Amino acid sequence: MEQVLLINGSPKNKNSTSLMLGQYILRKLSKKNFKTDTIHLLSMLNNNLDEIFEKISESDLLILSFPLYVDSLPSHVMKFFEVMSKNNLKHQKIMAIGNCGFPESFHIKTALKICKNFAEKKNLHWIGGLAIGAGPMFNGRSIEEMGFLTRKLIQGFNMVVLSIIRNEEIKDDAKILVSRKVIPTWAYKLIGNKSFKKVAKMNNIKIYDTPYQ
Amino acid sequence: MKALLLNSSSHDDLNMELIHDITKKILEEKNFQVESVMIEDKEIKECRGCFNCWLKTPGECIHDDEGRIITKTIINSDVVIMLTPVIYGGYSSKMKLVLDRIIPVLLPFFKKIKGEIHHKKRYKKYPKVIVVGMMNGEDQESSEIFCELIKRNALNWYNSFTGDTIVYQKEAKIKKEINELFKYLEVK
Numbered sequence: 001m002e003q004v005l006l007i008n009g010s011p012k013n014k015n016s017t018s019l020m021l022g023q024y025i026l027r028k029l030s031k032k033n034f035k036t037d038t039i040h041l042l043s044m045l046n047n048n049l050d051e052i053f054e055k056i057s058e059s060d061l062l063i064l065s066f067p068l069y070v071d072s073l074p075s076h077v078m079k080f081f082e083v084m085s086k087n088n089l090k091h092q093k094i095m096a097i098g099n100c101g102f103p104e105s106f107h108i109k110t111a112l113k114i115c116k117n118f119a120e121k122k123n124l125h126w127i128g129g130l131a132i133g134a135g136p137m138f139n140g141r142s143i144e145e146m147g148f149l150t151r152k153l154i155q156g157f158n159m160v161v162l163s164i165i166r167n168e169e170i171k172d173d174a175k176i177l178v179s180r181k182v183i184p185t186w187a188y189k190l191i192g193n194k195s196f197k198k199v200a201k202m203n204n205i206k207i208y209d210t211p212y213q
Numbered sequence: 214m215k216a217l218l219l220n221s222s223s224h225d226d227l228n229m230e231l232i233h234d235i236t237k238k239i240l241e242e243k244n245f246q247v248e249s250v251m252i253e254d255k256e257i258k259e260c261r262g263c264f265n266c267w268l269k270t271p272g273e274c275i276h277d278d279e280g281r282i283i284t285k286t287i288i289n290s291d292v293v294i295m296l297t298p299v300i301y302g303g304y305s306s307k308m309k310l311v312l313d314r315i316i317p318v319l320l321p322f323f324k325k326i327k328g329e330i331h332h333k334k335r336y337k338k339y340p341k342v343i344v345v346g347m348m349n350g351e352d353q354e355s356s357e358i359f360c361e362l363i364k365r366n367a368l369n370w371y372n373s374f375t376g377d378t379i380v381y382q383k384e385a386k387i388k389k390e391i392n393e394l395f396k397y398l399e400v401k
Binding site for chain 1: 307
């Protein structure tokens with residue numbers, strides 16, 4: 001039985017889009033008799049390094065799911081790469097899922113290249129990277145709960161699941177489907193900016209404050 | 214003119230120490246008042262993605278630690294130099310720790326720049342940032358990804374980022390390459 005490990009690269013455990021996206025794949029795989037497990041990278045890196053190594057060495061497929069921070073991977077995911085660079089890995093399969101707060105998914109491309117470069121240098125078997133925009137729209141909700149907005153995304157994820165089951169690399173069609181805009185850029189910008197103002201009013205804050213200059 | 218020199222390598226990295234010393238000297242020759250920070254010595258917590266710095270305490274991170282102080286120093290510097298080992302084409306985790314914590318100097322609001330969505334400015338003035346990515350040997354793949362990353366940073370940070378990778382080599386050559394990067398300061 002194949003073992004799949006989801007590495008949650010979000011610092012959040014609840015309401016984490018990274019976790020939710022990864023768990024969608026895990027749920028589908030566990031129905032097909034895959035053994036699945038999840039680790040929350042930030043808390044484990046600080047407290048339980050040995051357990052990370054153990055879980056990774058037991059796994060056949062690693063799924064690294066992360067939020068985009070300042071155009072690349074969050075600091076603790078880079079730390080994970082640094083720590084792993086000193087360790088021997090068996091030739092596991094690895095894939096990555098990046099999500100970002102901008103409506104366009106292309107912002108994530110560079111971060112996925114870093115993941116692929118890590119995989120190749122560590123002699124892992126890179127099966128592909130997925131880039132998903134408008135991450136905060138999910139707010140931890142599962143992609144199945146969002147109706148027609150996420151129909152292409154779900155279609156793409158199901159293709160990814162199928163590729164994993166067939167022991168194949170992720171197809172380009174699947175990558176394109178998941179990277180499509182969930183809502184148009186203008187709508188995302190409008191809704192986002194309005195909601196920031198609304199929250200600022202609710203919290204009674206000066207959102208344009210300049211405390212440092 | 215104030216310059217902040219951030220070193221994200223470790224104390225036992227003598228190659229980076231040499232690059233640091235060369236850079237510091239160049240800055241001093243250009244009459245900068247240089248503050249040098251060894252990130253390893255600072256207590257900085259990871260960004261936890263809570264958005265408090267945008268929606269609860271605008272412009273300030275929830276973590277009351279040296280990350281706040283560095284962010285404040287960055288936005289009040291004229292030039293920031295980031296010295297980082299290149300890790301698979303990305304910043305080192307310690308450099309990234311600082312970078313993840315500077316988002317409070319931008320506003321949450323979205324704006325279209327060159328056809329892409331980015332965040333609006335919070336402050337009028339941003340420092341010029343020069344990134345020096347150190348590599349201990351030739352690695353074209355990592356170097357290309359790193360340069361692409363600096364370009365992405367520049368788009369998100371109002372063209373304030375520039376930089377390149379340098380392969381560790383003889384002192385004179387390093388000096389020449391860093392001087393080349395400093396030409397950026399003379400352009401605008």
